[in-house]
Amino acid sequence: MSSDPASRPNGASVLTAACPSRQALALIAGKWALLVIPALDNGPLRNGELLRRIGGISQKVLSQTLKDLERNGLVIRADLASKPLHVEYRLSELGRSLSSALIVVDRWAETHHAALAEARRQFDDRLG
Amino acid sequence: MSSDPASRPNGASVLTAACPSRQALALIAGKWALLVIPALDNGPLRNGELLRRIGGISQKVLSQTLKDLERNGLVIRADLASKPLHVEYRLSELGRSLSSALIVVDRWAETHHAALAEARRQFDDRLG
DNA sequence: CTGTATCCGTCGCGATACTG
DNA sequence: CAGTATCGCGACGGATACAG
Secondary structure, three states, rough: OOOOOOOOOOOOOOOOOOOOOOHHHHHOOOOHHHHHHHHHHOOEEHHHHHHHHHOOOHHHHHHHHHHHHHHHOOEEEEEOOOOOOOOEEEEEHHHHHHHHHHHHHHHHHHHHHHHHHHHHHHHHHHOO | OOOOOOHOOOOOOOOOOOOHHHHHHHHHOOOOHHHHHHHHHOOOOOHHHHHHHHOOOOOHHHHHHHHHHOOOOOOOEEEEEEOEEEEEEEHHHHHHHHHHHHHHHHHHHHHHHHHHHHHHHHHHOOOO
């Protein structure tokens, strides 16, 4: 924790014990932040738009996720007071810096999901 | 899903709907894979060693996490049949490719956890 | 040392219905 | 359109005890 992360060799003793970085990771641990943040990477989106882009998320959980991200300064909520209601969510500077890291993870998932599935198949075969 | 992820501009429409990549993300969604995988990045570690390096994880959850990662072909379990028991866990090729992505996220958490805390403080202040 | 088994609380999250 | 309220299930995960 005390030394500059960038000065360390790859993956050396990172995030051990109860250092406050764990709280930061809790933001990402959920299923959805990993999808919501990159979804906003290209520009502001509205609630409904997010619901459609991210399939499978419920309105409630999207609200919760956005509120949590807003609370942590990653997402900025812009309420264009109008009728019908119009609210836009966009990434803050901080949010964008996280997004670029998460996008790498998402890309990894896209690229390797087949390999994972195959590994599972083999593993389960060898048992019953 | 059909196009090469690397050919896409940053964060464009990734992982929408129910594409199989979601299963891959489920591996990471938990609290612990994010810590266990980078911990193994520098070389094989034993059960007890992992318990110490990653503070706060229980024996049971570590076992579950490792088994799940092994099942998905990310971690290789080497049982050096000996007494006292000696088991080593190391990353597979696939695991290492994921690790490099996760390390970026971990570093982000280390670097920005203070900013997040500050954002939370301000946000909570503005309410009650 | 390296696990598994059991108990059990918490919370993530989905479904549905309702409000501004 | 945006968002909250309520209900409820099931998975995550912690504590403890036990086993090879």
